Amino acid sequence: MPPAPSASPSVLDLAPVIPVVVLEDATDAVPLARALVGGGLPAIEVTLRTEAAPEAIRAIADAVPEAVVGAGTVLDAESVRTAVAAGARFLVSPGWTDTLLEAMRASGVPFLPGVSTTSEVVALLERGVTQMKFFPAEAAGGTAYLKSLASPLPRARFCPTGGVTAANAAGYLELPNVACVGGTWMLPQDALAAKDWDRVQALAAEASGAAAAR
Template sequence: MSFTLAKTERLAAILSQTPVIPVLTFSDAKSGVATAKALRDGGLTVLEVTMRTPKALEALQAIVDEVEGVTVGAGTILEPQHVQQAIESGAAFLVSPGSASRLLGAASEAPVPWLPGVSTVSEAMQLAERGATFAKFFPAGPAGGPPFLKALVAPLPELHFVPTGGIDRGNVEDYLILRNVACVGGSWVAPQQAIDSGDWDAIRTLARETSALKAR
């Protein structure tokens, strides 16, 4: 399996649209649509819907169908069947917490780009050998945070990361200043409590503040 130039360019274009990708978990499609609209209105237009609930695919499909001006990816892709399910629901890109071998074949055949996860130097090197230019760094905080990523600039200059896990408003800029960070992923932009209570104004405000951040 290799990472094709066409899909790499598509992924680069997606990641360049935002400093932060909201990582979202929905229990129903209605809250997914409302959250996506609030985030979009606040300036965040690239979203990741995690495949962690029974209604995740339904929510993803509803956002794709009903919310203009957003690019929606599917996260927590763990199995080959998740790839097809996400694509059928309209996902524009796929995100995995790791880069398990069972996903490599399915991801290589998918018509949309894949952002595989890494947490070690060896995993990063293996993806780089296959031609990957981008990788999710997860869980970013426990796996070493900004110092770890900064240390990878010299040996792996061609690889750029989307750190996710343990990132919030207090430390996000420590990641964004690194030259090998394309953007970050985080759930603090749309807190689960705000989603569950329907506090769209709070989400819109957080999105507005976050969209003003800049990656290096």
């Protein structure tokens, strides 16, 4: 029997840039999401690194319908269930195992399992998954590594995350096997601490505009 197709047919097509958000205070979730959407970045990955994350995902899902909120740092079946129950519309993991892959597939929402080696990419292709997160992108070889995968593994498409910045994002997006990038450069810590949502929106607009002009 051939492998089942990937359950993530559209994550990579949501937006060219996906902000990766770490929230300590769930009350910041809605104004932050509105700022990102206002700047042209509707796909938002809220990482499950803090206790506030599920509540933040739920708040964005309920109050910002124009946003497509997902969950990152999904590590096991429990975090899959937590994310989906909170309203996550896509899932992103830093790596994968067969158990985690099965849980993400069973969730019914699109997902991006993380890879950093050629063997991991081939293993996912064997399992019918063609859309992946490349993490940690810069540490794992950056654009040169991804470019080298394009010819031998043409079915694989990637969202590089980890070390992607305003300065190098365009280089990733120019690659034929890269559909989008994930990053935090539009979310500087001082702006978040000051709740300067206007600045976040302006940075999001810069990121969106730069990606559209590539």
